[in-house]
Amino acid sequence: MRVLLLGPYPPPHGGVQTNLVAIRRLLFSRGIECSVINLTRFRREAADDIYYPKSALELLWMLVRLKYDILHLHIGGNLSTRLLLVGLAATLMPGRKTVLTFHSGGYPTSEAGASGGRATFRGFVLRRFDRLIGVNQELTQLYRKFGAEETKIRLIFPHAVIRDSFAPSLPDQMAGFMEAHKPNILTVSGLEPEYEVPLQIDVLGSIIDRFPGAGLMIVGTGSLEEKIRKEIENKSYAEHILLCGDVPHAITLRAISECDLFLRTTQYDGDSISVREALYSGVPVIATDNGMRPQGIHLIPRPEPESLKRAIEEVLNHGTPSLASAETGERNIEEVLELYQELISESKG
Numbered sequence: 001m002r003v004l005l006l007g008p009y010p011p012p013h014g015g016v017q018t019n020l021v022a023i024r025r026l027l028f029s030r031g032i033e034c035s036v037i038n039l040t041r042f043r044r045e046a047a048d049d050i051y052y053p054k055s056a057l058e059l060l061w062m063l064v065r066l067k068y069d070i071l072h073l074h075i076g077g078n079l080s081t082r083l084l085l086v087g088l089a090a091t092l093m094p095g096r097k098t099v100l101t102f103h104s105g106g107y108p109t110s111e112a113g114a115s116g117g118r119a120t121f122r123g124f125v126l127r128r129f130d131r132l133i134g135v136n137q138e139l140t141q142l143y144r145k146f147g148a149e150e151t152k153i154r155l156i157f158p159h160a161v162i163r164d165s166f167a168p169s170l171p172d173q174m175a176g177f178m179e180a181h182k183p184n185i186l187t188v189s190g191l192e193p194e195y196e197v198p199l200q201i202d203v204l205g206s207i208i209d210r211f212p213g214a215g216l217m218i219v220g221t222g223s224l225e226e227k228i229r230k231e232i233e234n235k236s237y238a239e240h241i242l243l244c245g246d247v248p249h250a251i252t253l254r255a256i257s258e259c260d261l262f263l264r265t266t267q268y269d270g271d272s273i274s275v276r277e278a279l280y281s282g283v284p285v286i287a288t289d290n291g292m293r294p295q296g297i298h299l300i301p302r303p304e305p306e307s308l309k310r311a312i313e314e315v316l317n318h319g320t321p322s323l324a325s326a327e328t329g330e331r332n333i334e335e336v337l338e339l340y341q342e343l344i345s346e347s348k349g
Helices: 015-029 056-065 081-091 121-128 137-145 172-180 197-210 225-233 249-258 273-280 305-318 330-348
Strands: 002-007 033-038 070-075 097-102 131-134 153-155 184-188 215-219 241-245 261-264 285-288 298-300
Touching (some): 002 015, 015 033, 015 249, 015 273, 033 056, 070 081, 070 330, 081 097, 081 121, 097 330, 131 137, 172 215, 172 249, 184 197, 184 249, 197 215, 197 305, 261 273, 261 305, 273 285, 285 305
Parallel strands (some): 002 070, 131 153, 184 215, 184 261, 215 241, 285 298
């Protein structure tokens, strides 16, 4: 079996990227060949069977030239025309089985998701895939809305914490910040509007009134990075905030394990991998209630200042009975491999 993964590959590091890395790692551990085509704007020289096409034509040539039995496309965010065309091209490759994982937790309730249906280009492309993986129930229902056959649809959660993936220590800047501040609050997310990072920055000002040594460490990149950087610079408590940018996943895991509180404030969200990683490390988590959070999380109804402030103060004053979770989610990645094996068996007929 040979597998080709298409999607965002680190850097930068995010939830979808983490899922791709976990799948590739498992395949390698089983002696299965796995190549990757990165679909983001990030470019570097091809190495270790990871490819960075510079144009649509080069991407198409790779789909034709590379050797693989299964192609697995990963999409986060929106079902853009560009990505749908990539998916259509993938399903036109002869003799190959195709899988799509759609990672966007908020898409089903978005305006675009509400307008979905069988008689759309999205529905036409999605139905061509041999298997459709949804990372939550809403996404599997969305596939049905697009007219996909029930036998093609699978629910497989994306999270997986690899036990030996934690960096032994933090970089000097992050370690120094944690040493200088207590309690340490951490958020890991894209710097995009839906993650409400400016809200966390604003609320920190009130938290410092009660906890003068508190610090907020922000891991992630995105379109709002420069705007958020300027917001931080204009705060009187700017020295209490560290904008880390993109951080290797192993270091992110170490930072999560050493923080005192993890925040996940979102307008919409799926089954966040970083939330699962915090639970695995036994770190208290405050997150917006999206109807699918795992047990052990302190939920706020929506991302707004007063409820977030109250939740942070409650956790820092009294703590939460958050014990390290033994559930790593590695079984989820095993299910992806089993799906591949199922497709190979079908192709052999």
